Amino acid sequence: MTVIENQRFDEERALYGKKNLTVKHCQFDGPADGESAFKECENIKVEDTFLNLRYPFWHDHSLQICNAQMTENCRAALWYSDHIVIKDTQMHGIKALRECDDVIIENCDIQSPEFGWMTKNIVMKDTKAVSEYFMMRAQNLRFVNVEFKGKYSFQYMKNAYFENCVFDTKDAFWHSEDVWVRNSVIKGEYLAWYSKGLVLENCKIIGTQPLCYCEGLKLIDCEMIDTDLCFEKSKVNATIVNEVESIKNPLDGIIEVPAVKEIIQDDPTSKGKILIRS
Incomplete structure (x- = not known):
């Protein structure tokens, strides 16, 4: 797998369509305020990363997120994606998960109105959530x-x-x-x-x-x-x-x-x- 470490991204579709990628200790934030960083990606690992931009994970397949921080600005973070594992992660943007399939969430902090709509096959363990x-x-x-x-x-x-x-x-x-x-x-x-x-x-x-x-x-x-x-x-x-x-x-x-x-x-x-x- 290709590994990207210690970088900052703020442009539109920064890593669009990437496959077999590990992202560590990165920040998705900045003045360009770009959306959809990981759109239409496959086999992606995101570790120890700060996400402060909108719509980062749409139409993705095989996604692992560990020890990440999704802020209030990281709205609609995961939509239309499948085969997802999220662990030890803060999910604080509205509508953080929607119309996804095959999702495991463990030891996470969720503060996200309208979370999980129309999602299928989800396992959630050892997690705290605040939502409407x-x-x-x-x-x-x-x-x-x-x-x-x-x-x-x-x-x-x-x-x-x-x-x-x-x-x-x-x-x-x-x-x-x-x-x-x-x-x-x-x-x-x-x-x-x-x-x-x-x-x-x-x-x-x-x-x-x-x-x-x-x-x-x-x-x-x-x-x-x-x-x-x-x-x-x-x-x-x-x-x-x-x-x-x-x-x-x-x-x-x-x-x-x-x-x-x-x-x-x-x-x-x-x-x-x-x-x-x-």
Whole structure:
């Protein structure tokens, strides 16, 4: 591989179309303010590098990024690319990842609104993220030890697995399909409305009006804290380990719970059963 070290680039399409290239200790910054540094490249490694210009990695194939810094100015950093590994990297530009395929992200710091839209086959581990509309319409996700804070996360996504995660997020998982969350904490309002095939196992769920208008919803040994007006119009089977604030008009299924402060069943079309177990 060709190696480029200790250089500064600021021109338009600085390394356009390059193949089999390693870039180390470089800076993409300067008065020319050029865009699209690595556009349409293949087999690229970027290490210990500062990126302060727009759209650096578009239409790339086989990309490794390690210990890099993408600033707020590095907007829309990775689009339409595939076979990507990103480790120990700061991703602080808006829309940092979109319509990519086969992505591994490990030990990264993400502060990027609209991150991950329509991306497929993404693994994320040991990472912290702050975003809005995070991972919208993404498919085939596997997250382990991820901390997320923001709004409107995981909407319209399909086929996802989450384990040992902490999510502080409003309106998470709306319209999502076939999602399994294990051993995690989910805090926020209006969790997972209109979802299909959502499974929550050994999770802590915190916040008002969760899990309404769901189909195929399943809770396994979950704790629900400050969760009032739960399960409205949902088809649900649930085992809950603590007292719940209130349950309202579940459409179908069985909810097993040790206690409920208030049960609201004032809709004759809602046939869900609530079993109070001692």
